[in-house]
Amino acid sequence: MKNTIGNSVAVTLFGESHGEAIGAVIDGLAPGLDINREYIAHMLTLRRPDGRISTPRKEKDEFRIVSGVVNDKTTGTPITILIPNENVQSGDYSQMKTVARPSHADYTAECKYHGFQDSRGGGHFSGRITAALVAAGAICKYALEQKDILIGTHVKRCGGVSDRDFDNLSEDVKDLNEKVFAVLDEEKGEAMREAILQAASEGDSVGGVLETVILGMPEGVGEPWFDSVESMLSHMMFSIPAVKGIEFGAGFDIVDMRGSMANDPMRLEENKVVTTTNNNGGINGGITNGMPIVFRTAIKPTPTIFKPQDTIDFRAMEEAVLSPKGRHDPAIVHRARIVQDAAAAIVMCDALAMRFGTDWLG
Amino acid sequence: MKNTIGNSVAVTLFGESHGEAIGAVIDGLAPGLDINREYIAHMLTLRRPDGRISTPRKEKDEFRIVSGVVNDKTTGTPITILIPNENVQSGDYSQMKTVARPSHADYTAECKYHGFQDSRGGGHFSGRITAALVAAGAICKYALEQKDILIGTHVKRCGGVSDRDFDNLSEDVKDLNEKVFAVLDEEKGEAMREAILQAASEGDSVGGVLETVILGMPEGVGEPWFDSVESMLSHMMFSIPAVKGIEFGAGFDIVDMRGSMANDPMRLEENKVVTTTNNNGGINGGITNGMPIVFRTAIKPTPTIFKPQDTIDFRAMEEAVLSPKGRHDPAIVHRARIVQDAAAAIVMCDALAMRFGTDWLG
Amino acid sequence: MKNTIGNSVAVTLFGESHGEAIGAVIDGLAPGLDINREYIAHMLTLRRPDGRISTPRKEKDEFRIVSGVVNDKTTGTPITILIPNENVQSGDYSQMKTVARPSHADYTAECKYHGFQDSRGGGHFSGRITAALVAAGAICKYALEQKDILIGTHVKRCGGVSDRDFDNLSEDVKDLNEKVFAVLDEEKGEAMREAILQAASEGDSVGGVLETVILGMPEGVGEPWFDSVESMLSHMMFSIPAVKGIEFGAGFDIVDMRGSMANDPMRLEENKVVTTTNNNGGINGGITNGMPIVFRTAIKPTPTIFKPQDTIDFRAMEEAVLSPKGRHDPAIVHRARIVQDAAAAIVMCDALAMRFGTDWLG
């Protein structure tokens, strides 16, 4: 449904990069959930550019909850979060109004909105909007944690450097949630940051892979045929700008396995059904099996670079060369990571409410 | 919405592998579309197991259209397609009723449906149900072709063998639509089939990669934030059993590119905007840009193999060893290919109707 | 969503009056619900024309459940009910193909479907399709009864005659469910039937009012702002052909009351909150309050009459006079009553599943 996602728990996103405010409405969350403003602020901080390897644009991301919360408890009615835009320098983007930035939405927005789209800073397509998604997801993620459902994401790969695999899942996840640059191996993280800075120094950008785990989801959540947990998660993740792929469990590596290798043997552990491998990423037939849900997304390099690029002016309909100015990230993968956490939390809340009713989280 | 997908064009799937019939209801298609029964039958044939490398289960897949069509034209009201189940040997599956087949939905179905699920042959989770999806998608695919929107899928990789890349897209797509085992390079196809038979001879199975292209989609189709074309397609594709990953354009390979490499330069060709590369797979900001839409899916090896596997009996809650009997495919990737075509066609019809209204296809 | 209604429990309707079959798909019902085929058959019988005051078209309404049910228990996956069409005499309707029957959907269907609609016997707009709605609702109604949620409808008014008001609700409701012509006062019922036959003898038709009560619904069901129980019920009821109005509780009579008269005083009865009047029909702010849900619908007289009527030929675009032949009911209010029961049952199942989760009914 366009800018609304979810069945039992639905999130509606609105706003433009250089408009008055961005925000989200969350509908369907159980009444009585704790709103932890520090937790929300912390997640917004993790999404925000840090001075060193990201754009200097400094947003305080002061959020305001204007509905659905009384005395820091959810009322059960729609929660509206507003994040005013500050520090806006529209001037920087003047050239971009008609000259398409390659691999951005400038041209497709023109095709769809016939020139009425807000083109300042990417408008409604700006990664900036993910701040509202993070704030909404933070409420969901905190609520899930109260039910011992934990979500964590690390930068699995960036600038040609790979992070180590998960080892002790619950400890690793808790560590990740405290980190600004979320990697399991700090040395790899440092190497990634150097690769990002190297690209930046060349006016270029890099991409990466984000890996998310969700721990503690009960069995039996998800719906055939069309609301499989994989379908719901992928639908959401492809809404995050720059995501070009998603895979669950062994993902694309599974294609070269034999069935005898790929199948996850099952056994009992303290009378709980577990699998000895998790090539299916915690999901069979679209339904959770009680194992950790594991997925990875492919994040493309930031499209805005400081090298001249061939493009077109879609008003004049003539070819052009673009030489961007302004503020841009040489990488967003390390920032997208918290967006992925938040987005996954929203989907889990929806899937749980579909299955167990509105009050289950309460 | 569980077993219904789509906004303006919606498909509802029903049925079980060993029930009386499977089928689909397609709602929202324009009135006056031609129903080409040979075309539908042809696509059903392509999904069907061939004697050589697939299960000998022979379904004639006689379909009946019981509503929504008069004189082989769509009426504009719901089209219901029924495919009776034949040649059912429930006996083969007796053991599986309580002993979970690893990496199948047996255990998760038990968690969700508390033992009331139809466990015969996978019941509602059976790949058999995709026959109904293919029939529904065949109507959509044929309608799209009348508008010069072409869809084709090839087995990009199987059993460790890779097919060649697309060369002349429209010719390649037309060729693929005639092939039983859809590859661009027949020698590679033969090698794949040998790999499948080799695995089969060892009681094992293989997976693969399917690559789909969609040609001729107009620009400006798709919706931020949550109904991006990528979101809609991935939501649908993860409903197909065995799909564990999806990637668009350069997909996961984009993560190691620099922005200057990954960005698709734009230029004018006969006053039409084109890009000189297509790393974004025809989609920017979730909206079509007029270039071919390209995506690949990861298909896991058929989980049913003829080797003993550790598993559990979920009624007795005790560990067990499974030694399957019955009829099974050593690979389904070559059959899933036509399912992917059909599924993509349904999503394109929906996206077009959302954008241009119900009658656009008519 | 066009021919699908419901959030957590969704029903999709398909078929045409003179097509091969009509039917419904019910998705989202809990697994393990009993399917009582006699109960379904009984409700279908109550919808069927009786020889005396209704069209002689005799449908056996043999229904087949082709998916979602094993051993007469719901599996939790989509339930598909098929009702083959029999005794079809398309010839009777030949004239109607281009000459619009006043107050029927002939002309509006032409506007929407551009001549591709199935015009035989009203096609997809035929009251015949309600048989599928009744079969689907019968499953829901039976499931609700197992939870002591009872639904009953009587002909409150027909042919200028009014039935008595409800007295002992639960007894009255049980009685109604056994009756072919559902009135609380048999003498009034006889007078209504005479009025119908009188109209019939003059080639004319009559309408009426249907009053439905729903007993035993728990408090706190329904959603502000847009999924109020009144919104959900009215959305459904206006899908029933011939319904032109709906009112809850005191309905339109409330407009001449003072607030002091209209308000329902509250008190405690065995520590349960009750109201001493029920002018709000069991719903406040769109949410159930535990009192009986009461609503009435206005059913227009059957539009097909045997008097010449001014109309138009929408193909020739010229004025015409229509003199119908064939089989028609002088009234459908007494048959619509069971459709209203069934439709209400579907909405209640959906509202309960939205609130308490998929398994609540199980």
Place this chain on the structure above:
Amino acid sequence: MKNTIGNSVAVTLFGESHGEAIGAVIDGLAPGLDINREYIAHMLTLRRPDGRISTPRKEKDEFRIVSGVVNDKTTGTPITILIPNENVQSGDYSQMKTVARPSHADYTAECKYHGFQDSRGGGHFSGRITAALVAAGAICKYALEQKDILIGTHVKRCGGVSDRDFDNLSEDVKDLNEKVFAVLDEEKGEAMREAILQAASEGDSVGGVLETVILGMPEGVGEPWFDSVESMLSHMMFSIPAVKGIEFGAGFDIVDMRGSMANDPMRLEENKVVTTTNNNGGINGGITNGMPIVFRTAIKPTPTIFKPQDTIDFRAMEEAVLSPKGRHDPAIVHRARIVQDAAAAIVMCDALAMRFGTDWLG
């Protein structure tokens, strides 16, 4: 979907009477529509209490559009309207927190939200929220007017006084849109106001009937079975607090007509199909027929009165007597009228976009 309504054009409502702000998000409107702020302000003024017969609570209803609009044109992305709450005197409502106001949502909200609902001034259930619906609807209504689709509502009945019937529809509608107390016959309006003041002087309240006409809707809009125009409009109207009934065309009066009286004869007028009566209110088979859409709603008397009423304290679970204080309307029917206009406009925009695509209004 709870607090979101609409398919192609969707509106999400949020906020509480005494919270920081109320508002609405409108998604799916075509790009390039004019935003007429005076028009929006005018409609908000018409909803606002006037000093004489309504609560003295004075809201300036200063609205802010924080997204989706640039240079007073819609961008095509979500439009968010915020209306800050002012002049809030929560103290007035202290007693109401646990003592249910009869015929209000206090008790049902407690049942659903377990005490976490915002009970100040009715919270999310307050008629106050309709200001946001009016602002959203004003944008839709203005857009429809640019397409010569006009909507008007008058107080058909109030305090036992009935307004005259529509005479010259388009002139009457234009007049109504200028009036604070919308009646066609000013003398009847004066009599209604006197009846309201009389009730007020007795600490009581009155209800009424609102009649809406929609002119200029094209034929062929609306969907069988479940998105009939009647279903969509009634779903919306029952979301408006105090609405207890809705009827289309002749409505409940049709039940005592014979078919020969009730049917609308058809003829040609300047080669356009018209009906000589409009007992079906412009809708056949759920689809518009090109005649004016006519419907009436039953508005119950304001539940808050200044007489002692028997009720319960739902926390203490004991009986109580309520003697309200504070600010209340002796009638809201004259204010609800503009809400009904706005709500109808939203539904028409949605129905048109479903039928003709997103850009049709643009």
